[in-house]
Amino acid sequence: MQITLEADYAIRIVYCLAQNAGRMDAKSISEETQVTLRFSLKILRKLVASGIVKSYKGTLGGYEVARPLEEISMNDVIEAVSGPVVISRCVKKDFVCPRQADSQCSCKFQKIFDEISVLVQDRLDAVRFSDLVK
Amino acid sequence: MQITLEADYAIRIVYCLAQNAGRMDAKSISEETQVTLRFSLKILRKLVASGIVKSYKGTLGGYEVARPLEEISMNDVIEAVSGPVVISRCVKKDFVCPRQADSQCSCKFQKIFDEISVLVQDRLDAVRFSDLVK
DNA sequence: ACTATTGTATACTTGTATTGTATACAATAG
DNA sequence: CTATTGTATACAATACAAGTATACAATAGT
Numbered sequence: 001m002q003i004t005l006e007a008d009y010a011i012r013i014v015y016c017l018a019q020n021a022g023r024m025d026a027k028s029i030s031e032e033t034q035v036t037l038r039f040s041l042k043i044l045r046k047l048v049a050s051g052i053v054k055s056y057k058g059t060l061g062g063y064e065v066a067r068p069l070e071e072i073s074m075n076d077v078i079e080a081v082s083g084p085v086v087i088s089r090c091v092k093k094d095f096v097c098p099r100q101a102d103s104q105c106s107c108k109f110q111k112i113f114d115e116i117s118v119l120v121q122d123r124l125d126a127v128r129f130s131d132l133v134k
Numbered sequence: 135m136q137i138t139l140e141a142d143y144a145i146r147i148v149y150c151l152a153q154n155a156g157r158m159d160a161k162s163i164s165e166e167t168q169v170t171l172r173f174s175l176k177i178l179r180k181l182v183a184s185g186i187v188k189s190y191k192g193t194l195g196g197y198e199v200a201r202p203l204e205e206i207s208m209n210d211v212i213e214a215v216s217g218p219v220v221i222s223r224c225v226k227k228d229f230v231c232p233r234q235a236d237s238q239c240s241c242k243f244q245k246i247f248d249e250i251s252v253l254v255q256d257r258l259d260a261v262r263f264s265d266l267v268k
Numbered sequence: 269a270c271t272a273t274t275g276t277a278t279a280c281t282t283g284t285a286t287t288g289t290a291t292a293c294a295a296t297a298g
Numbered sequence: 299c300t301a302t303t304g305t306a307t308a309c310a311a312t313a314c315a316a317g318t319a320t321a322c323a324a325t326a327g328t
Binding site: 284 | 299300301302303304305306307308309310311312313314315316317318319320321322323324325326327328
Binding site: 003005008011012086087088090108112113116119123124132 | 136137142145146208221222223224242243246247250253254257261266
């Protein structure tokens with residue numbers, strides 16, 4: 001869909017980790033990014049699940065970026081939290097068009113939306129956190 | 135934000151009017167586009183307000199496209215219904231960033247979102263209904 | 269002038285997805 | 299073995315999109 005607040009937070013969280021070389025615990029991340037602790041944890045879990053962030057349990061636990069900053073794009077982070085960026089719902093993977101009857105009409109728009117969605121994804125993918133940090 | 139169902143309907147309604155040379159009443163539009171009458175009326179009002187569609191009252195009343203199809207873009211229609219297409223809320227006109235303190239951080243992202251939003255708008259503006267109809 | 273037909277305007281209801289929270293659990297360093 | 303940290307699921311609140319209802323205004327035809 002669009003870039004939600006959650007995705008926006010996710011970007012700030014990764015940015016925060018990218019700047020702060022070394023491990024950070026959730027509380028510090030929450031304080032630095034101004035996102036509530038609970039919500040930070042939720043977002044962090046998604047980032048861990050998609051392999052952008054690594055987590056460590058226990059007393060000296062915390063989070064850190066899982067790979068070089070050149071290999072983490074804005075698109076990666078957004079996709080980890082909200083799924084693929086698409087301009088319209090009819091571009092989504094499991095979308096079933098309720099108007100399949102008038103195929104000569106609906107698909108025309110779908111094609112355009114799809115094309116633009118890819119354009120946006122590519123553009124977001126070109127932005128790497130290595131560029132953002134310096 | 136994103137292209138909502140309402141905007142999607144609006145596109146279909148304009149497309150419907152574009153194909154059907156001549157005046158059409160709301161009921162016919164509703165039937166042809168599969169959008170409920172009430173909702174069609176709501177959308178049509180927005181299209182009239184923004185000068186894309188002209189309306190005529192009375193017994194022989196109805197709606198018709200207000201200008202040549204070459205001069206109506208997909209972006210025009212979407213904007214008429216949902217406002218300017220933006221990728222993130224922080225690109226919106228009257229948005230006040232709650233993080234203005236750390237300006238060296240937030241504005242970096244805002245700039246990128248803004249740039250991509252314009253890209254999408256331009257792309258949508260390049261699609262004219264004259265191209266779609268034929 | 270009257271009436272049926274059409275569009276106009278505002279406000280309200282409903283549905284759904286985002287946003288955020290609570291509770292209970294699992295792993296690990298010291 | 300315990301304090302500290304992350305994990306997982308489910309739940310609640312809010313915001314916004316989607317759709318509806320009611321009352322009103324304008325006009326063509328008679």
